[in-house]
Amino acid sequence: MIRNTFSILNGIGDKLERKLWGAGILTWDKFIGAPDITFISAHKKTFFDESLSSALNALDHADAAYFARAIKRRDHWRLYDIFKEESACLDIETNGFMPGSGGVVTVIGIYDGFDYKCFIRDENLTAESVMEEISRYKYLITFYGSGFDIPYLLRAIPGLKFDIPHFDVCFGTRRLGFRGGLKRLESELGIARDEIVKDMNGYDAVKLWEHAQRGSSDALKILKLYNKEDTVNLYAIAGIVYQRLRTQTGIEHYL
Template sequence: MITIKRPVDLPDTYPLERIGPLKELLFFDIETTGFSGDTSQLYLIGCTYHDGFGWKLIQWFADTRDSEGQLLEAFFTFMERFKVLVHFNGDGFDIPYLLKRCKHLGLNYNFDKITSLDLYKKIKPYRKLLGLENMKQKSIEAFLGVSREDKYSGGQLIDVYREYLMTRQTLLYDLLILHNEDDLRGMPSILPILSYPDLMESPFSLLSQQACSCENNQGTDCAFLNLVWKSPYTVPVQLSYDCYPVSLELHQDTLTCNIALYQGELKYFYPNYKDYYYLPLEDAAIHKSVGAYVDKNARRKATAKTCYTRKQGLFLPQFGSLWAPALREDYKASLTYTQYSPELLSDTDCADTYARQLLSYVSEKNRL
């Protein structure tokens, strides 16, 4: 086994204290000869950490096929001094792989005493919101505007490692070590993506709301509501969406939204339609306890589609179960409304929930 340890310069891209005390954080990445921990071999583990004076890089390299166990022993012993293990998709691959290799070699090591922070899992719930094509690290780098060119993939380096074992060429050794180092150096570049989970997992504070109107293409006045929220966190890349009835922009720590208000008549559909009669002349449903006194020729059994009462006014779209009663344009309409008043969002929790519902709604639509 060969051990490499030296100082390394890592960019300050994200406030790591949000994850934990600096000295408790260990970033790691592994290199293997395949995807299966049952049939392939671990040949390199690399870590970066802060020792209180600066960032350090440490790598353990299997320079022979039978030194894999030494790598595992060195890594797990070293890991004991840390409390948080940071990685990209390590919960899905690296950690299960290492545990399988330990089992194969009869080594009694585990990750029970360290907290695992998987950047992949942390970001995945917000993939649609961010408009990520997939969850590959390169897609996240592209979203953040990070340009990093990998000359070799992990798969290509498998043959490089096998050739190294046969030839011991320094050039091949350098390629293997450098690739792992580049992966570790690249991890800080994607850490700013954590600002989005930070923002989504913290409360939004409503700064202002203003009912406005504008003239559409037909010359008709259209009412809309302008809402502005603030977050304790700042995001690195602006997000913009426009999916009727919502136009939304997330910029730094500010969420700004314009929402089209509905002016006119909507319907409230009673859930238990079998308890109601429908009155065609009044175009409304009434409870059977009252409808029993109505002439039989002026009533009929209500159906799910006719069991409603009508209401006129100015209405705010809602994108989840927040306010009752929830009204619709027709029975099959997915979008519901509530009668608008400024007091709707006066409650801090309601305002926060509404912001999250808006973000969830637009993330399901096409991103502009």
């Protein structure tokens, strides 16, 4: 999808992008190779050609950081098919308070489509361990992470950086007309959750952490399972949402 994306260019929105598609300009290469485009001035086209050439070079080198800067955040989902093999689904649990008011991150879960890694407060959750793990990926997937998880982490773990594209599935589903949280989305898509944590929510995760702090190994085990289900299911959901967002653009009509 990213090679069909012209909203990367300043001044080009969804309407003009579809106009380009309708004119047979479906990819960056087609745009650059066209001698002229009737509804884009020669001056602008020269500038756009340079921008797209830079984007193609970044794509050839899998430079995810370039696209994190160059593409509007609302369009980061369009990079999914390019970076999905190097992506990480991230979800955090907290003690129920905000940073600065006694809030701490209790669990960070990361799933890459194959392995789930769990970072637990007072065990293996450190700024260094989390940054080292995040540095392995080129694409971040969350559910409302741009509104909660990432801002919370940046405040709670000084020095942590996220300079890669970020597909926030929550806002992707909003564009598709869906209203509700991750659990409701799982239900609508027929994605199952382990029975042990099927009916749990964020408040339950806070209470489990409190029990774990009092020495309950079972509570910690269930908390980890709850977090794992969030990240693993999100990985499956991201692929579905990406395909539906792609269809919504209308690109398939022009291919």
